[in-house]
Amino acid sequence: MTIPSETTAPLLQISALTKRFGGFTALDNVSVDIRPGERFGLIGPNGSGKTTLINCISGAFRTEVGTVTFRGEDITQMPAHVRTRRGIARSFQIPRPFRSMTVLENLMVALDFAVATDPLVSVAHRRETAMSILTGMGLAAKADASATTLSQVELRKMELARAMATRPKLLISDEAMAGLSSSEVDEVLDLLMSLAGHDITVIMIEHIMQAVMRFSERVMCLDAGRIIAIGKPSEVMANQRVQEAYLGT
Amino acid sequence: MNRNGILFWIGAALFLLIIALMTHFVRNEYPFFAGYVILQFIVLAVAWSILGGHAGYVNFGTSAFFGMGVYTAVFLFKVAGAPLAVQIAAAAAVGALMGFALGLITLRMQGIFFSIATIAATIVIETSITNWRYVGGAAGIQLQRPPVTPPFDGYVQMLFFVQALLVVLAVAISRYIQSSWIGRGLQALRDDELAAECTGVPTLRLKVLACVISGALMCAAGAPAAMYLQYADPSSAFNLNYSVSVLAMSLIGGTAHWLGPVVGAILLGSTQQLLTVTISSEVNVLVLGVMLVLFVVGAPEGLIGLLKKIRKEGK
């Protein structure tokens, strides 16, 4: 099922996407359009294919069936790093920092590679950029700390910061709030809110419902690799099958 | 940063100057014979850690690259009596090609698979050389050195100096890589390949690049060995010992900094030379084994890491 696309041309267009691992079908004919600037929530029980879907968007997986189109360009066969340069950035369910680097260096990687490296842009200038991003995330103090010394919430923030450093058009946050205290959840949520909007589209995967409710303009629920509901948060929540999927009845 | 650069080049110049003076004023030839071997291991270790250290991909094929270097030299010398410089240049080219091919085949694989693949590649290459009659095959081949080219007054002295040049070259390259975006990219993909990709790092291309550079340097380091030994046979040229020693040297020195493999090579290399002319028995294999275990367990960051730690605690 496809959503009747809105007036503006979609930023991300997924059509008839199917992903199999051996016999097991992780994504089954998934199609969805995401508008520029949209705040999009992705929910579903464990193993429903959420992470698989964003792996297919970010290029961690290649897909055999279906296409992924980003800003009018078919990126289905592109390797991940090219997609990143095209403007797709993500965080990971379990944070994946560059452990041997400082927080600042983590961002420098993004600035060195993702942003079309312009020799004229001096190292010093890149550092500034990185610092300003960190400041925006409230991580400035930790800039020279080793990534391994960060707390859970700081790791989450750093990953978002690193993602932002790639100057993304589309930011995918994969359970960035998992295992955080409620106050921390709000912190991160506000962060995502502030990022979204000004020409950055955000896809948020989340288990914490009220977070999704608060954040999303539109919510999609996956179950067993299929879209079982999509639309306004309230509608989706009300949906019979969604509740079944969650309550496992 | 920049001052460091100047200091480095001054150091390199001094190093070469001392070497050059040695070749003219030291009459005793032993330092050159023994020193040559150590310099050769420095090049190999530095080259190895460009891929093995920065990117964390363990190449077991050191002996394959080294051996190919030897046999490139042998072939060119036999077919055209090519001069040393040509032998080395050609070897570097061959090494780069090998690195590229090997990289393309194997660097898609996660770390350890790459290591296995390099073992396999080594055996394939060694077998091919063993079956290549023209360069002596399994029976090996004896070579007669051409007269030495001035200003040197002994061939060994010349080889010693040439190997020293290679050391400077290798270290300079490794040093540049470490401080440049290439180094940061390799470091990132060593830490987390997927995260690196998703941060825009072209992991495969970087790995292949590293493999090419490292391969070229290893082959180049092997080339002069043909003239040094004036003899080549596959089982010596492709000896597993090269792969393991180089791995050990890099780890003992520490792979986090370009200086690590240099230190490691000097330490282990001279230890091995020393043991050869002192203990001279199975025991020196034992020493290698024990050193390996002690260091990876006791000083996982190698000597360099150890020093850093000490300095930290000093403060």
Add this chain to the structure above:
Amino acid sequence: MRSGADRGSGGCAGRGGLCVFSIDLLLDAVVLGVLLGCFYAAVSLGLSVSFGLLDVPHVAHPAFLVLASYAVFVLNEQYGIDPLLGGLLITPFLFLFGLAAYRLYYETFEKRGSDAGVRGIAFFFGIAFIIEVLLILQFGVDQRSVTASYIGKAWRIGDMRIPFRLVVAFGVAAGLTILLALYLSKTFMGRAIRAVAQDQEALRLMGANPIRIKQWAFGIATAVLGISGALLIIVAPVDPVLDRAYIGRTFCVVVMAGLGSMTGTLVAAIILGVAESIVLTLFGASWAPAISFALLLGVLAVRPQGLFGRRS
């Protein structure tokens, strides 16, 4: 190249007269290859658990193997104990040895997390060298072999003769493979081990202790070496540095099989054995190693996860 025109050749190449034979020569080669392959499987199974399932870069596996062979040799030499029985006798000790070895490995590497790979390899190389030297100091550099009723005899089928040694290797290897496969799929611990291989996190969430399970698995992987070591010295004499010859072969088999698949290991080993045997029989024998390892490279290039790989 050597094995070209200037060198005559066995089998069929060039010599019309021999082509008549090459059919049942081929048949023999295949049969012997299968047997040899099973032997390779037997010496690789342990690694297929320790490296295949646990991702331990166990370069010292062949060294442990040779060590086990020497233990079997001593039992056979001193007390005239049958090698296979000897292999069984040392199995429990190897199991304990394995537990200890993994503990050490875990404490020093996996605990510290990132790139245990490089250091792990160096570590095990060190261990391997130490074992080599200790064996040399104890037994000298000469080859050692064992005596048993089934060594040196052959089994006749028509004019085909099959060495009993290999038949034994075949039987034991097959048995061992099936046993391990069953253990890993049927028993609770076995399934736990596979789970660890799949996803440690998941297991930890389920409240099981992955380290314990991995330690146990490594114990199993080492214990298997009792029988493998016995086969090693039954099939051919051993010397202290024989392990170097098997680093390539065993890893080749395990990787070609696809990590952690027992039946895969058997099949891959048989492919290797048959390839080797056919080349030895019919073509330039000296190319045998190139062939089998080119095979591995081929597999890795096309299917990085191996023939029966579990990973995507």
Add this chain to the structure above:
Amino acid sequence: MKRRTLLGASIALAVAGLTSGAVAQQPPIKIGMSMPQTGGLAGGGKASLLGIEIWRDDVNARGGLLGRKVELVVYDDKSSASETPAIYSKLLDVDKVDILFAPYGTVPTAPIMPLVKQRGLLLMGNFSFQVNSKVGHDMWFNNAPWGPADSWAASFLDIGQKAGGKTVALLSADQEFAQNLVVTARDVAKRLNMPVVFDQAYPPNTVEFSSIIRALKAAKPDIVYVSSYPPDSAGILRAVNEIGIGDNVKVFGGGMVGLQFGAVMENMGSLLNGVVNYNTWLPEKSMYNEGTKEFFDTYTKRAIEAKVDPLGYYLAPFGYANGQMIEQAIKAVGSLDQKALAKYLRENTHKTIVGPIAFAADGEWKQSATLQAQFRGIVDKNMEQFRQPGKQVILFPANLKSGDLVAPFEAARK
């Protein structure tokens, strides 16, 4: 080039000068060598070294040479070619040894040939094969009884032909020494116009020989010439024993390295029966010379604590012989002048415990004394049996012959 020979000469002079000056305070005469004590050649290397050490002790017991004690300077070359150049440079430039012995084996020796030639030094070879053929150093003398390169292939194929053999099969290890042997065998076979019906080089670390023996059998040769290495020789004989080799095979063996070492022979036991293989010394009546028995009495004692080959027939006496030759040369010349010593060694026949040795121009023995002997009545797991005569019957050379060939091979195995 000229400059270099000059340099070499001057060093040679320097060495000579140093020693003659030194006679006053009687420092020892240093004999330097590398010897494989680890790696593939270690087994042989250690036995060979023991032989040389026994000579050193004997000569020192006799009051040394030129009134000076003899001292050995020995380093381990790990059986590899890459170690020896540094070692020999150390021996010459740091240890300032007076005489050089070569390491056991061809691979470690090859790299030092150019060195000694360039410096104009005497080198006593130790069981290397044809290392001097390309270098052409006229101060090189090999203690091994090979003689002309093709001699043992010739003698073996000749024995086979006399036994009615017409076709030849060649099975060789794809390693340096074995390949040198098989090359000569090809030439000899051509010369005797015996067709080669099988010719394979098996790779190092071959585990199982059944299939290759099966192929060899299928070629139906009359004579099987095998040049193999210790680790493989056992595997080959096992496979032959199991697979069989065909009744038409007259003689089997020739160049199997390893069947000379006690431990290997003990391992193989009855598998050895019938094999005709090369050797250098055997406990047959014809082999004893002045001092031979005494040497082996000493060797047998010292081999035990030295943990080396308990028999030591293959290398040890020749190591001792090397010592004897240098001893005679130094006594005759009365100095350590390398050129003079070389001249003496080249022009005279030397009495040694392995018989009289005379050198050809290339520094190899004038005529081959490489034995071809057939194993007879060997039982399993018994080291002592090999000390008795009659267990390895010498078929070649004629002057040392101690019995006749039993053929065909299958018959001789029983």
